Amino acid sequence: xxxxxxxxxxxxxxxxxxxxxxxxxxxxxxxxxxxxxxxxxxxxxxxxxxxxxxxxxxxxxxxxxxxxxxxxxxxxxxxxxxxxxxxxxxxxxxxxxxxxxxxxxxxxxxxxxxxxxxxxxxxx
Amino acid sequence: xxxxxxxxxxxxxxxxxxxxxxxxxxxxxxxxxxxxxxxxxxxxxxxxxxxxxxxxxxxxxxxxxxxxxxxxxxxxxxxxxxxxxxxxxxxxxxxxxxxxxxxxxxxxxxxxxxxxxxxxxxxxxxxxxxxxxxxxxxxxxxxxxxxxxxxxxxxxxxxxxxxxxxxxxxxxxxxxxxxxxxxxxxxxxxxxxxxxxxxxxxxxxxxxxxxxxxxxxxxxxxxxxxxxx
Numbered sequence: 001x002x003x004x005x006x007x008x009x010x011x012x013x014x015x016x017x018x019x020x021x022x023x024x025x026x027x028x029x030x031x032x033x034x035x036x037x038x039x040x041x042x043x044x045x046x047x048x049x050x051x052x053x054x055x056x057x058x059x060x061x062x063x064x065x066x067x068x069x070x071x072x073x074x075x076x077x078x079x080x081x082x083x084x085x086x087x088x089x090x091x092x093x094x095x096x097x098x099x100x101x102x103x104x105x106x107x108x109x110x111x112x113x114x115x116x117x118x119x120x121x122x123x124x
Numbered sequence: 125x126x127x128x129x130x131x132x133x134x135x136x137x138x139x140x141x142x143x144x145x146x147x148x149x150x151x152x153x154x155x156x157x158x159x160x161x162x163x164x165x166x167x168x169x170x171x172x173x174x175x176x177x178x179x180x181x182x183x184x185x186x187x188x189x190x191x192x193x194x195x196x197x198x199x200x201x202x203x204x205x206x207x208x209x210x211x212x213x214x215x216x217x218x219x220x221x222x223x224x225x226x227x228x229x230x231x232x233x234x235x236x237x238x239x240x241x242x243x244x245x246x247x248x249x250x251x252x253x254x255x256x257x258x259x260x261x262x263x264x265x266x267x268x269x270x271x272x273x274x275x276x277x278x279x280x281x282x283x284x285x286x287x288x289x290x291x292x293x294x295x296x297x298x299x300x301x302x303x304x305x306x307x308x309x310x311x312x313x314x315x316x317x318x319x320x321x322x323x324x325x326x327x328x329x330x331x332x333x334x335x336x337x338x339x340x341x342x343x344x345x346x347x348x349x350x351x352x353x
Contacts, residue, residue, distance in 0.1 A: 015307055025188075
């Protein structure tokens, strides 16, 4: 028991000596650690700048939202096809242009064969 | 590591408030890094990591002063080689800098995470056998402690060197456990978390390690100044 206590105290003296000897960080190592920290932070700032430069404006964000230029091409084609179908529809579809023109040119003659002069009372 | 760094969360409000933890330095040792101010020294490791992730340069200085010596000390004792220990400690701190944006305050202790990284780096180095050409520990002058007399410094140096020689005879995991328990003075549960083993396994490793160290040092009592008892 006494021998164990002695061994433990001797070991503890060794550990304490090691703690005292190891206490300081070498100056060069501290500088290298801080230089690494600066580099890592600079990398984040660079990435942030690139991200801002890439997303130049609302148009770029809108385009990205739609799916980029391929999606934009498909959307333009669909719009053009719709416009063309409106102007020159195939035979099995009603002609919207003709319908509009017909509605505008049709008129109803409420008096039909009556003559205004016959409806007007004659004096005397 | 991955379990504690699951998502990116750059702070959008005051990062110190969000991190929510103010504490005193835990076992901070002296350092050659630029001395932090009193306010910075009161911040928890969690808060400092968050501040660093938000671009605060002072946080790097405080973290280096606080955690750098721990990383270096433990690497030095486990690797037994000053040059390799410096490399391992620098690499561990670099991983801390890179991981900072993904750190989740409150989930784990930064120091525990760092110790684990250092231990894994030491194991990797041992496996790769990269010790060729490195300067041995006892060939490098230890930094002098201004509070000690020359004979005391010499005795400390001799005892630390003898301990290191004995440590290097231990199996890797025993050495790690003994260094963390008796030089870094961590608790058994902390060591269990770092080494990812049970507390009982830590106790077993440290007990066996101490017995082996005592046997290795038994023949050098007089030489190391223990002749009085």
